[in-house]
Amino acid sequence: MRRTLMVLLIAASLGVAACASKPRQQDAPADAGAASGSGVDTAGVDDSAAAGSVAADDGAGVPGPQEGLLARRVIYFDFDSSEIRGEATEIIAAHARYLASRPGTRVRLEGHTDERGSREYNIALGERRAQAVRRALMLQGAADTQLSTVSYGEERPAAAGSNEEAWAQNRRVEIVYLN
Amino acid sequence: MPMNARDRFTRFLASAGALLIAALWAAAPAHAQLRIEITSGVTDPIPIAIVPFARAVPADGGVDVAAIIQNDLEGSGRFRAQPRAQMISMPTRIQDVSLADWRASGNDYIVVGRVSALDGGQLAVDFELLNLLNGQQLAVGRFTGPQSALRNAAHRVSDVIYEKILGVRGAFATRIAYVAVDGKPPEQRYQLIVADSDGENARTILESRLPIMSPAWSPDGEWLAYVSFENRKSAVYVQRVRTGERRQVSARAGINGAPSWSPDGRRLALALGGSGGNVDVYVLDLASQNLTRITDDPAIDTEPVWAPDGKTLFFTSDRAGAPQIYRVAAQPGQQPKRITFGSHYNARPRVSPDGTLLAFVTIDQGNYRIAVQDLSNGTVRVLSRGTLDESPSFAPNGAMIIYSGRDRGQSVLATVSVDGLTGQRLKADRGEVREPVWGPFQQ
Numbered sequence: 001m002r003r004t005l006m007v008l009l010i011a012a013s014l015g016v017a018a019c020a021s022k023p024r025q026q027d028a029p030a031d032a033g034a035a036s037g038s039g040v041d042t043a044g045v046d047d048s049a050a051a052g053s054v055a056a057d058d059g060a061g062v063p064g065p066q067e068g069l070l071a072r073r074v075i076y077f078d079f080d081s082s083e084i085r086g087e088a089t090e091i092i093a094a095h096a097r098y099l100a101s102r103p104g105t106r107v108r109l110e111g112h113t114d115e116r117g118s119r120e121y122n123i124a125l126g127e128r129r130a131q132a133v134r135r136a137l138m139l140q141g142a143a144d145t146q147l148s149t150v151s152y153g154e155e156r157p158a159a160a161g162s163n164e165e166a167w168a169q170n171r172r173v174e175i176v177y178l179n
Numbered sequence: 180m181p182m183n184a185r186d187r188f189t190r191f192l193a194s195a196g197a198l199l200i201a202a203l204w205a206a207a208p209a210h211a212q213l214r215i216e217i218t219s220g221v222t223d224p225i226p227i228a229i230v231p232f233a234r235a236v237p238a239d240g241g242v243d244v245a246a247i248i249q250n251d252l253e254g255s256g257r258f259r260a261q262p263r264a265q266m267i268s269m270p271t272r273i274q275d276v277s278l279a280d281w282r283a284s285g286n287d288y289i290v291v292g293r294v295s296a297l298d299g300g301q302l303a304v305d306f307e308l309l310n311l312l313n314g315q316q317l318a319v320g321r322f323t324g325p326q327s328a329l330r331n332a333a334h335r336v337s338d339v340i341y342e343k344i345l346g347v348r349g350a351f352a353t354r355i356a357y358v359a360v361d362g363k364p365p366e367q368r369y370q371l372i373v374a375d376s377d378g379e380n381a382r383t384i385l386e387s388r389l390p391i392m393s394p395a396w397s398p399d400g401e402w403l404a405y406v407s408f409e410n411r412k413s414a415v416y417v418q419r420v421r422t423g424e425r426r427q428v429s430a431r432a433g434i435n436g437a438p439s440w441s442p443d444g445r446r447l448a449l450a451l452g453g454s455g456g457n458v459d460v461y462v463l464d465l466a467s468q469n470l471t472r473i474t475d476d477p478a479i480d481t482e483p484v485w486a487p488d489g490k491t492l493f494f495t496s497d498r499a500g501a502p503q504i505y506r507v508a509a510q511p512g513q514q515p516k517r518i519t520f521g522s523h524y525n526a527r528p529r530v531s532p533d534g535t536l537l538a539f540v541t542i543d544q545g546n547y548r549i550a551v552q553d554l555s556n557g558t559v560r561v562l563s564r565g566t567l568d569e570s571p572s573f574a575p576n577g578a579m580i581i582y583s584g585r586d587r588g589q590s591v592l593a594t595v596s597v598d599g600l601t602g603q604r605l606k607a608d609r610g611e612v613r614e615p616v617w618g619p620f621q622q
Contacts, residue, residue: 040387040409043423108411116547118527118540118569119392119614120437120450121495121502123413124458124479127434131456149456150412151434155390157364162567162585 064107064177069094073175074158075133076168079114082128084136092136095175100141109133110174111151112158114167119153126151133173213378213592213605213612220256220601225344227252228261228286233271233293235302240326244294244304244333250377251337251351254594255579256601261286273307273316282311290340294329301325304332308340317343330379350574351376354618355581356394356403357592359383361610371405373420376574376617378592378605384420396618397440404428404438404447415449417465428465434458439484439492441509448473448483448492448509460494462509472511485509486530493518493528493537502526504539519552521559527570531577536597538571538580549582551597562595572616573597583613 064070075088084092099105111126111133130149137147159166229252232244252258267284270276271293281289292306301323308318318339322332331352338349355378359370371385371394385391389408396403397417404417413435418425429435434452441448445465452458460473460483474480478498485492492509495502501523505515519525524542531538534554541550541561549563549571565584572581579594586593586604590611595602605612 040385040389040407042385042418042425043383115567117502117524118482118495120481121479121497121526123392123434123436124450124452124481127452127456127458128479149433150408151452152390152408153392155369155392155408156367160364162588 062177063179064105065098070098073177075129075173075175077129077171077173079167079171080117080125082125082132084132089136092133093140096137096140096142099137099143099146103143103146104179106146106148106178108176108178109137109147109149110176111149111153112156112170112172112174113154114170115154115157115162116167117154119155122153123151123155124153126153129171129173133175213374213381213607215250215254215377216604216606218593218602218604220253220259224253224257224259225288226259226261226286227288227290227340227344228266228281228284229290230266230269230271230292231263232291232304232306233295235294235296238296238300238302238326239294239329242294242326242329242333244292244329244336245290247330247333247377248290248337248340251334251349252340254377254603255341256596256603257341257345273309273319276309278309278311278314286311288317288340288344290336292336297323302329302332304329304336306336306339308343330375334375334377347578348576348620350576350578350617350620352621353575354400355592355615356384356396356618357583357612357615358391358394359607359610359612371403373403384418384423392614393437394614394616395438395440396616398442398444398619400619400621402440404440406436406438415447417447428468429463437482441485442487442489448485450481450483450494460492460507462492473507473509473513474515480505482527484528484530487532487534493530495526495528504528504537518554519559520557522550525550529571529573529580531573531597532575533577536573536577538573538597540569540571549580549595551580560599562597562599563593565593568593570614570616574617575620579617581615581617583615 069091072091109130111130113122113126130151134147134149157170159169229245229249249260253260267280270291273291276289289309289311290306295303297303304322306320310317320339322335324332334352337351341349353376354373355376356373359372361368369387369391370383371391372381372383374381387407387409392406394403394405402417402419404415406413406415414430415428415435415438416425417428429449431451432454433456437450439448447463449461449463450458451461457477459475459480462471462473476498478496480494480496483492483494490509491506493504493506496505503517504519504525506518507513507515522541526540528537528539537552537554539550540547543561546566548561548568550559550561552559568582568584570583579596581592581594583592590607592605592612592615593602
C-alpha cells in the first residue's frame with residue numbers, strides 16, 4: 001500500500017520536474033514578494049497595555065545572476081527525502097561555480113516541505129534539504145562563509161492546495177541571493 | 180449538601196470570583212471568528228433544563244448567560260438541553276421550580292439563575308442547580324465581576340454543573356491559543372490568537388508576515404512561548420499574554436523550535452539545530468539561560484514535551500528510519516526508549532495532565548489522524564476521522580483533546596473526547612486556523 005503510494009508520488013514528482021526545466025514564476029525567490037516588510041506586531045489582550053511593535057525587514061529584492069541555469073533558483077525534492085535529484089545537479093553546479101568565482105557573494109538556502117506530517121518535524125526536514133544543497137555547493141567550490149540556511153518547513157508553501165502537484169512544488173530549497 | 184462541603188464550595192466560588200475581576204478583558208475586534216458545530220455526542224446524553232437567567236438590563240450588555248451555559252454543556256456531547264420553547268415556565272429561583280412538572284417534561288436536572296447589577300458597575304451571577312429526580316440542590320453560587328467578565332462567569336457556572344453531575348472538573352472557563360493564517364502563498368499573514376475555549380473573545384496577540392508556530396502555554400497560563408520567523412530565521416519567544424510584553428529566549432544558529440514548558444514553569448524543552456542543522460532536544464533554564472543537551476543523534480529529534488512528573492520528556496525521532504515517539508529522562512546522556520509502534524508514522528506527542536495517556540499524530544489508513552496511547556499497556560485508539568489532522572492538545576481536565584484539521588477543504592479546529600465518543604468543530608469564518616493549544620485552568 002505504502003509502496004504503491006511512493007511510486008505514485010515519485011511519478012508525479014518527475015512530472016513536475018519535467019515542467020520545471022524552463023524558468024517559471026515560482027523560480028523567483030520567495031523573498032521578492034515579501035520584500036515589502038516582515039514587520040511584526042505584538043499586543044496584550046488588555047487595552048490598557050502598550051502594544052509593542054518590532055520592525056524587521058532585511059530589504060531583500062531580487063539580486064543575483066539571471067543568465068542561463070543561474071536563473072533557476074529552486075531545487076525540488078521527493079517526499080520525506082533530502083536527496084538531491086539528478087536534474088538538480090547541473091543547477092547546483094552552475095551556482096557553485098558562480099559563487100566560487102565571486103567570493104563576496106552570499107546566498108541563503110531556504111528549505112521547505114509539503115504540508116503532510118507534523119510541523120516541527122517538517123522544520124527539521126526542510127533544514128536537512130537546505131543542508132544537502134549547502135554541502136553540494138561547497139563540494140563544488142562555494143565557501144562556507146557564503147552560505148546560510150533557514151528552514152520554513154511547511155509554513156511558507158509556494159503553491160496552495162492539498163494535492164500532489166502542490167506538494168511537489170512545495171518540497172523545495174530556494175537559493176536566495178543576498179547581494 | 181453537607182455543611183462543610185457547602186463551605187468549601189462557597190470558598191471556591193469566592194476565590195474564583197476574585198480572579199474573575201482580575202482577568203477582565205477589553206473588547207477588540209477579532210480577525211477570524213470561530214463557529215461551533217457539534218459533530219458527535221454520547222447516545223444517551225443527560226437531559227437538563229437551563230432556564231434563561233433573569234437579566235440586568237442594560238448593564239449585562241445583552242449577554243445571554245443561560246445560552247452560553249447551554250452551548251458549553253451541549254458542546255461537551257454529554258448533555259441535552261431542553262429547548263426554551265418547550266419549557267413550562269421560566270423560574271429564576273429554585274423555590275419557584277415544580278419538581279414533578281419539570282421531571283415530567285423529561286429533565287433530570289434544572290439550572291436557574293439571575294444576573295443583577297451591583298453598586299459600582301459590577302454584576303453578579305447567581306445560579307442554582309437542582310437534581311429533579313431526588314430534589315437535592317447540587318450547587319448554589321455567585322460570581323461577580325465587570326460586564327466584560329460575564330461570559331467567563333457563565334463558563335464558570337458550566338464548570339460547576341459539569342463537575343457536580345459528572346464528577347470531572349469542567350474546562351469551559353479556560354482559554355485556547357492558535358495560529359491563524361490569512362492570504363494566499365507567498366503573501367500570507369500569520370497571527371497568534373488567544374480566545375475563550377468556545378472560540379469567543381478572540382484576540383490577536385502577535386501578527387507577522389513571516390511564520391509564527393508552536394505556541395505553548397506556561398503552566399500558570401500567564402505566558403505563551405512560540406516560534407517566530409520575524410527576523411527571517413527561527414527564534415523562540417515568551418510573551419506575557421495579558422500585557423504583550425515579551426522576550427526572546429533562544430535565537431541560536433540554525434533551528435530554534437518546539438518549545439514546551441516544564442511543569443514548574445522554570446524550563447523550556449526545545450528543539451535546536453545548530454549551524455550543522457542536526458536537530459536535537461535540549462532543556463533551557465529560563466532564569467540562568469543554562470542549556471542542557473538531552474539527545475545527541477544524527478537523526479531528527481524534535482517536538483519534546485514534558486510529562487507531568489517534570490523528569491521525563493517525550494519526543495519525535497526518525498532514528499529508526501521514520502518518525503516515532505520516544506521517552507527519555509530529562510538529563511544528559513540518557514538512552515531514549517521507543518514508545519510507539521504499529522504505524523509507520525507517529526509524531527508530535529502530548530501527555531495527558533494525569534500522565535496516563537499520550538496523544539499524537541498517526542498515519543491511519545493513509546490519513547493523518549489523532550490517536551491516544553495508554554502508557555500503561557500500549558493500547559492505541561484512533562480518535563479522529565480526518566485526512567490531515569494534526570497538533571493534538573489536552574484540555575486541562577484531560578477529558579477532551581483539541582486539534583486542527585480540514586473539513587471539506589475548510590480549515591477547522593476540532594475537539595474530541597479521549598474516549599472518542601463526543602466531538603465538536605470550531606470553524607473559522609475565513610483563513611486557516613491551526614496549532615490549537617488548550618490553556619491551563621484559571622487559578
